[in-house]
Amino acid sequence: MRADKVVVIGQGYVGLPLAIRAVEAGMTVVGIDLDPVRVKRLSVGDSYVEDIAAERLGRALGTRRFQPSTDYADAAGFDVCVISVPTPLRDGTPDLSYVQRAGEAIAPLIRPGCTVILESTTYPGTTEELLRPLLEAGSGLQTPGDFHLGYSPERIDPGNSTWRLENTPKVVAGTDADALANVQRFYDRIVETTVPVGSTRVAELTKLLENTFRQVNIALINEMALFAHGLGVDVWEAIDAAATKPFGYLPFRPGPGVGGHCLPIDPCYLSWQVKRTLGRQFRFVDLASDINHAMPEHVVQRLVLGLNHRGRSIRGSRLIQVGLAYKKNTGDLRDSPAVEVAQRLCRLGAQVRVVEPYADAQHIPAGVSLVDLTEPEVRAADGVLVVTDHDELDYHLIERASTYVFDTRRRCTGDNVELL
Ligand SMILES: NC(=O)c1ccc[n+]([C@@H]2O[C@H](COP(=O)([O-])OP(=O)(O)OC[C@H]3O[C@@H](n4cnc5c(N)ncnc54)[C@H](O)[C@@H]3O)[C@@H](O)[C@H]2O)c1
Known part of the structure; x- marks a missing residue:
């Protein structure tokens, strides 16, 4: 199946670059966002995401194949739908209400043969246990069988002009082999390299592993900096020296803490799930959060x-x-x-x-x-x-x-x- 009509739900840091890239790859794209101010700005070529210059947005609009919209009805007849809505924490608990609402809104528009992909960062099992039942209930269709369902974590690094959406390898997964093939075919038109994995749970965990790795290593170097200062040693020079080791070391640098939608939040999705499911404390995550906070x-x-x-x-x-x-x-x-x-x-x-x-x-x-x-x-x-x-x-x-x-x-x- 060729993904000729694509819907991207959520036109933020993740969804907008994906939508624009899909237009550039020749697809027709509806970018749905519930925020009317954002949709209005996009419609007049006014980008609020730094990585998408106004000229690039203007070119996408000029093809007449990019339609920003607040109305889910415009998504009707889609081949591929990508969900990239926020997944925040509320009092330390994952808030999946945005994913839920997006799923409920798109479900009635699902047709046999189409593909739905979740990109929002979340704990392992969300695609299969939360999204799948509500898509099936709202569409009256089954997956696997009638439509395809997959997960592909986003690795977008805002402000990084070297590693962009198109040249950063993208992990892709489906709930069965057919779904994976469809998800991979879609992203093969968007990015240079796709990395298929065996299940949506693995793909979900991959994203949390990457961000937990960063969070923990930043915390380590932050604590190292605190103690090095107390001991009167220049930690920055030591980091530069350690970075000359050609194997077994990766340089991280101290800073004022971590922020944004990923590092302070994503590892907590994992520790919350470990606590809930296994009754165990994910000590590395908790310690790293404490130090960085x-x-x-x-x-x-x-x-x-x-x-x-x-x-x-x-x-x-x-x-x-x-x-x-x-x-x-x-x-x-x-x-x-x-x-x-x-x-x-x-x-x-x-x-x-x-x-x-x-x-x-x-x-x-x-x-x-x-x-x-x-x-x-x-x-x-x-x-x-x-x-x-x-x-x-x-x-x-x-x-x-x-x-x-x-x-x-x-x-x-x-x-x-x-x-x-
Ligand atoms: N920002 C990053 O660098 C980054 C990187 C990788 C992954 N992620 C993950 O991607 C997801 C999206 O993050 P983001 O940074 O793009 O968020 P964002 O806040 O920039 O954008 C999300 C957009 O979704 C819209 N929205 C919310 N609910 C909606 C709904 N039901 N229907 C339509 N639109 C809806 C919001 O109005 C908003 O414009 C999160 O799970 C995040 O953890 C973000």
């Missing part, structure tokens, strides 16, 4: 001490914080440790002036002001705190004009610079 407070304490050392109190200090996004070169503030740092500094009575070229002004937390990175701004500040190291910023200006820099990312050098 404590990093914003640690960053603030180090800054307070740095100012104190220079005879200044945090209360009333004029500070420039570089970055609010959770990762560089994006404007994504979701669960960003940089936002927590800014809020903590405000609560301590600092005047926080933030340089954040990517974020919408309306999403900036109360109490902080947005400024441009200029020499007079930096000279007027008591200190500069580098939290998110966007590539486009002029770090030499900071090194030159600031009397004190506390840098959590090692972007600056000089006698006035203190590293995390």
Whole structure:
């Protein structure tokens, strides 16, 4: 079956790039999102996802094969449907209500022979145990048999221009061999390499393994940085030296904590399932979460001490914080440790002036002001705190004009610079 009409449910960081890529691969795509503001912006070529430039969105719209819509009726007659809606945590428990609602809405439009693929990150078993029964109930059809069901985790890395959707290998799975063949055929038109695995559960676990691996290793290096500082050893130099080992080591670097929709959340899906199903505690995940969650407070304490050392109190200090996004070169503030740092500094009575070229002004937390990175701004500040190291910023200006820099990312050098 050729996937000529594709529906992508959820037009966010994951769904929009996939929709655009499918249009570029010659398919007709309906991008469904319940947020009317997002759909309106897409319809006029105004992209809110940094990796999709307005010109690229404009070209997709120009083919007349990309239709953003809030109306599920526009999905009728689809060959392939991809679900890429949020999977947040509510009080430490997976919230699959978005997946549920998307499944219920698309089920009546399922026809024999079509394929439904879940891309949202979730715990092993979701596709088979949660999505499948509600698709079957809503369509009156069976899978395997009448329609195909699969899972393919997304590996999108916002802001990464080297590893993009199309050249990052994509893990694909189906609930039976036919479903896998259909899922793989679809993604073979979207990406250069597909990696088939034997079950949807394996594919679901693959994503959680990747993110748990990152979360745990970041926590390890964060704790290493804390202790190395206490011992008076330069952890950054040790990391560079260790990274020369050609086998058995992967470099991770310390930072202000983890954020976004993936690292702070996905491993908790796994630990929640382990607890619920096996009655066991996933100690690595819990420990890593604890360490990473404590990093914003640690960053603030180090800054307070740095100012104190220079005879200044945090209360009333004029500070420039570089970055609010959770990762560089994006404007994504979701669960960003940089936002927590800014809020903590405000609560301590600092005047926080933030340089954040990517974020919408309306999403900036109360109490902080947005400024441009200029020499007079930096000279007027008591200190500069580098939290998110966007590539486009002029770090030499900071090194030159600031009397004190506390840098959590090692972007600056000089006698006035203190590293995390
Ligand atoms: N952002 C990333 O870097 C990333 C990477 C890999 C995987 N993921 C996973 O992909 C999934 C989606 O993440 P995202 O970052 O794209 O989220 P997002 O919040 O950017 O986008 C999700 C979109 O879905 C829409 N939506 C919610 N419910 C809907 C429904 N019932 N019908 C139609 N639209 C609906 C929302 O309005 C929103 O625009 C999550 O499970 C996430 O964990 C995200």
